[in-house]
Amino acid sequence: MLLIPCPFCGPRDQIEFTYGGDATLTRPDPATASEEAWAAYVYLRDNPKGPHSEYWHHHAGCRAWIKVRRDTLTHEISASAAATAPLAGEAGKP
Amino acid sequence: MARYSIFSLARHALRHHEDWPRAWRDPQPKPAYDVVIVGGGGHGLATAYYLAKNHGISNVAVLEKGWLGGGNTGRNTTIVRSNYLLPANARFYEHSLKLWEGLSRELNYNVMFSQRGVLNLAHSDAQMDAYARRGNAMRLNGIDAVLLDRDGVRDMVPQLDFSAAARFPIRGGLLQPRGGTARHDAVAWGFARAADARGVDIIQNCEVTGILREGDRVTGVETTRGTIRAGKIGLAVAGHTGHVAAMAGLRLPIESHLLQAAVSEPLKPLLDTVVTSGAAHVYVSQSDKGELVFGGDLDFYNSYAQRGNLPAIASFTTALIALFPGFGRLRLMRHWGGVMDMTMDGSPIIGKTPLRNFYIDGGWCYGGFKATPGSGWVFAHTIANDAPHPLNEAFSLERFASGHVIDERGAGPVPGAH
Numbered sequence: 001m002l003l004i005p006c007p008f009c010g011p012r013d014q015i016e017f018t019y020g021g022d023a024t025l026t027r028p029d030p031a032t033a034s035e036e037a038w039a040a041y042v043y044l045r046d047n048p049k050g051p052h053s054e055y056w057h058h059h060a061g062c063r064a065w066i067k068v069r070r071d072t073l074t075h076e077i078s079a080s081a082a083a084t085a086p087l088a089g090e091a092g093k094p
Numbered sequence: 095m096a097r098y099s100i101f102s103l104a105r106h107a108l109r110h111h112e113d114w115p116r117a118w119r120d121p122q123p124k125p126a127y128d129v130v131i132v133g134g135g136g137h138g139l140a141t142a143y144y145l146a147k148n149h150g151i152s153n154v155a156v157l158e159k160g161w162l163g164g165g166n167t168g169r170n171t172t173i174v175r176s177n178y179l180l181p182a183n184a185r186f187y188e189h190s191l192k193l194w195e196g197l198s199r200e201l202n203y204n205v206m207f208s209q210r211g212v213l214n215l216a217h218s219d220a221q222m223d224a225y226a227r228r229g230n231a232m233r234l235n236g237i238d239a240v241l242l243d244r245d246g247v248r249d250m251v252p253q254l255d256f257s258a259a260a261r262f263p264i265r266g267g268l269l270q271p272r273g274g275t276a277r278h279d280a281v282a283w284g285f286a287r288a289a290d291a292r293g294v295d296i297i298q299n300c301e302v303t304g305i306l307r308e309g310d311r312v313t314g315v316e317t318t319r320g321t322i323r324a325g326k327i328g329l330a331v332a333g334h335t336g337h338v339a340a341m342a343g344l345r346l347p348i349e350s351h352l353l354q355a356a357v358s359e360p361l362k363p364l365l366d367t368v369v370t371s372g373a374a375h376v377y378v379s380q381s382d383k384g385e386l387v388f389g390g391d392l393d394f395y396n397s398y399a400q401r402g403n404l405p406a407i408a409s410f411t412t413a414l415i416a417l418f419p420g421f422g423r424l425r426l427m428r429h430w431g432g433v434m435d436m437t438m439d440g441s442p443i444i445g446k447t448p449l450r451n452f453y454i455d456g457g458w459c460y461g462g463f464k465a466t467p468g469s470g471w472v473f474a475h476t477i478a479n480d481a482p483h484p485l486n487e488a489f490s491l492e493r494f495a496s497g498h499v500i501d502e503r504g505a506g507p508v509p510g511a512h
Contacts, residue, residue: 001404018394019395043494045345046345047396075403
C-alpha cells in the first residue's frame with residue numbers, strides 16, 4: 001500500500017488519490033512549437049526505472065493536484081510538493 | 095531433436111524416466127551473431143524459431159537475463175483470443191490464433207491449447223449494442239463471434255448471479271468460441287526446444303546492460319557475459335521495452351505499469367470457459383490444475399516493481415464475488431504482479447526504429463501472451479527483410495507522430511486507460 005504524503009493533509013492512503021502521470025513534461029508554446037515537439041510532448045516519455053516525478057490528484061481529500069517523487073522499482077516516496085512547486089532537489093521550474 | 099511421442103514416452107517409462115535428453119543446449123555466447131534477440135520469453139523465442147524456420151537465419155542468439163519464461167510469459171493469465179474491433183488488430187490477432195491452433199504439432203510440444211471459448215459479459219443495453227457491433231466487425235474479418243442473450247449466457251455459465259438483486263445484471267454476452275487458454279510455460283519451452291534444434295543459441299543468465307551504436311546503426315550489445323556483436327538486434331523484453339530502448343538512446347510512447355493477478359485454491363472442474371466483464375473490471379478462468387485464475391485492472395501508476403498493492407487485488411476480487419457469489423467461499427492461494435509496457439494507444443509496436451538494424455517488438459499492454467506465435471512470426475519477417483509484413487505494418491513506431499494510432503478503446507494518449 002502506498003502512503004502518499006500530501007503536502008496539505010499529511011500522509012494518506014493511496015486509495016484517496018488518482019494518478020496523473022509524468023510531471024516533468026512542459027507543454028510547448030502553441031504559437032511556435034513544431035509538429036515534432038507536439039508529438040514528443042503528447043506521446044514520448046522517459047519512463048525511468050528509478051525515481052520518477054509524477055502528479056497525483058487527492059480526489060478524496062483536499063482535492064488538490066500534488067507532485068510526488070516515487071521510485072518506480074521500490075515504490076519508495078522521497079518527496080512531495082504542491083503541483084506548482086518544485087520538489088526537494090528539483091530546479092525551481094514551476 | 096529427439097521427437098516426443100507416445101512411443102518415446104513408453105520407452106522412457108520403461109527406464110523410469112531417468113535419461114530424458116535435455117530439451118535445449120546451454121551454449122557459451124559466441125563473439126558475434128547475425129541476429130541477437132534480447133529477451134527469452136515467448137515472443138523472443140518465437141521470433142528466433144521463425145527466423146530459423148521461415149527465413150533460414152539460424153546464426154541467432156536469444157539473450158535472457160534470468161531464466162526462460164521467467165518474466166511476463168510466466169506471469170500472464172494465459173488467455174488466447176482474437177475478438178478485436180479494428181481491422182489491423184483483428185487481422186494480426188486472428189493470424190496469431192490460427193498459429194495457436196497448430197502450435198503443439200508444429201513444435202512437437204504440447205502447449206495445452208484449449209479452445210474453451212472467451213465470453214465477454216454485457217450488463218446493459220448499450221453494452222449489448224457495442225458487442226453486436228464488435229461481433230459483426232469480427233465476422234466481417236472472418237473471425238468467429240456469437241452474440242448471446244441472457245439465457246444463452248445462463249446455459250453456458252449458470253454459476254453467475256442471475257438473481258433480481260445482482261450487482262451486475264446479465265443482459266447477454268459476446269462469445270468467441272475459438273478463444274481459450276494455453277499452458278504459458280510450455281509455450282516458452284516448446285519454442286525454445288524447436289529453435290535450439292534449428293541451431294539457435296539460447297543463453298540464459300545473460301543480462302543486456304548496454305547497446306553498442308556507431309552513428310545511426312546498432313552493432314552489438316554489452317552483457318553480463320561479455321560483449322556480443324550483432325548484425326541486427328531485436329527487442330522482445332515485454333515491460334522493459336522503454337528501459338532497454340533507452341540504452342540505445344530512444345524515447346518511446348510507452349509507460350511501464352503494474353498489473354496483478356491471483357489464483358484461488360484448486361477446485362474440481364466448475365468453469366469451462368473464460369469469463370470477462372469490462373464493466374466489473376474482472377476476468378476469470380479455471381486452470382487445468384483447478385485453480386481459478388483471475389485479475390482485473392492495472393494498479394494505475396508507473397512501476398517496474400513486479401509486485402503490487404492491495405487496492406487492485408481488493409477491487410478485482412470484490413468484482414469476481416459480485417459476479418460469482420459462490421466464489422466468496424474460496425481462499426486466495428497466490429497473487430503476483432508483472433510489468434506491462436502500456437503504449438499511448440493500447441496497441442503494440444512491432445517494427446523498425448530510427449536506428450538501423452534495431453527492431454522493437456513491444457508495447458503489448460495487457461495482451462502479449464495471445465500474440466506470442468503471431469508476434470514472433472511477423473517480427474522474424476520484419477528483421478529478416480528489414481521491412482514489416484503487411485500484418486504488422488500498421489503497428490509502426492511512427493504511427494503516433496503521423497496520427498495513425500490504433501486506439502481500440504478510444505481512450506486517447508493515456509497509457510493507463512487502455
